[in-house]
Amino acid sequence: MSKPDPDVLVESRLTDGVAVLTLADPDHRNALSRQLSDDLAHAVGAALDDGARALVLGAAPPVFCAGGSLDALLARTDPLPEMFAGLTALAGAPVPTVAAVAGPAIGAGVNLPLACDLVIATPRARFDPRFLDVGIHPGGGHLFRLASRVGAQGAAAMVLCGDVLTGQEAVERGLAWRCVDESDLDRTAMALARRAAARPARLVRRTKETLHRSLTLNDPDAAFALELDAQEWSMDQPEFTEALARVRARITEARR
Template sequence: MTTSPATSPADTVGTVLRETVGRVAILTVSNPARRNAMDTRMARLLTDAVTTAVADGDVGAVVITGEDPAFCAGGNLTELSDADPARLRAVYEGFLAVAQCPLPTIAAVNGPAVGAGLNLALACDVRLAGPRARFDARFLPLGLHPGGGYTWMAHRAVGPQVAAALTLFGEVLDAAEAQRVGLVLRAVDDARAAALEMATRAADAPRTLAVTTKATMRVTAHLQAQVDAVEVEVRAQAESVRQDAFRERLAALQAKIARSDQPND
């Protein structure tokens, strides 16, 4: 296990901690004094941390979390107060880096995910919610239009009615309610530990296969007919059976089956 900050140890403004456990990179947005608020600097650090994880061939999955007690309590309001489109896009780069990550990603939501923090959670493939998790869009009450692709992500994650309840009507969801409406996969006692356990399963798969499968899922999600999905999958599946990873795992499975079929003495 290795841990390193994305900035120098003397930097107390905020950082993104990078920790590697097995083949899982855990990226922790860390500025607890500001409840891990997202600004252009933090977004750049997050982008760099995701890029570093993807570039590491030994990493097979990524967990995104926040320094307790929050996941991410939104954008930096001081910076937002005079933000122009260019600055807003710079903040969005952090969400987009997570959303576009080719590796499997899990959000370990350990506390409030507010505004930009909800964006960060939605950018991940899967979300797990700890006991202190709260999901609060909070854009309209601040007089702020949603950004960062929030409306698109929310609609795809929970459908039009729940997206409207969160966005237009100010519904705030705890972990149990977020699970009920499908915003998170599960409510768990320890979001980080549960995310690490789940991410390890993804990371144990051949890395190229996981990347290809995630890319395929993104393509087939927009298709209208199963037969079209078959045509997308058939080439990738045929390629996978020619790989050493498949042959080795198939041989191991066949040997295990053969051993289980042997009579006991």
């Protein structure tokens, strides 16, 4: 196996259909420099090109992500939209995404787990927006994604008032799905990702697309129609016929 490129700030490995992406700039607390953001965008794209059916995002300890690079923010040499390349790629991934957070996520660093479908945290995790503490308005869709998880009041508490959530509190408020011991973090995140990766790829992608489109609707009839179209599509796929045959075979065998 070749050694990781020391000049690449996001490491990637593919196993069992799951691409594990690791923020790998611990000397800078995995801060969102232009390079790290670009490397994350490239890693997401490369993983999808290689056939990844799920993504797990982790980080080299002890900090998950310290937010925007202070040097980059002060220099202002890169347009803000370009600084969000990694976040945009992660949020737009058509496959299930799982964030494994074992340390503090600060400022724009909170955007990365928020961009994932699931967040698995440890008790040592911290979710601390901290934008206003450095005199900058939240960006990257932070308020929208945060409020969709913790509600408007929760977003106000965290962003306006500086409330910080631990890993367990993040679960209780809806920001994370589970809080597990650090020794169980990778296993839990991978188990969930592997389950998704083992399911029919086109069906998983279509279901994720429907889920995201559903969140933009406020009419139950429109949601019904959206799901009906997708469900009828799924029943025309060979995977449906094959899965139904397996279920019937198991039932027949159980009755003998």
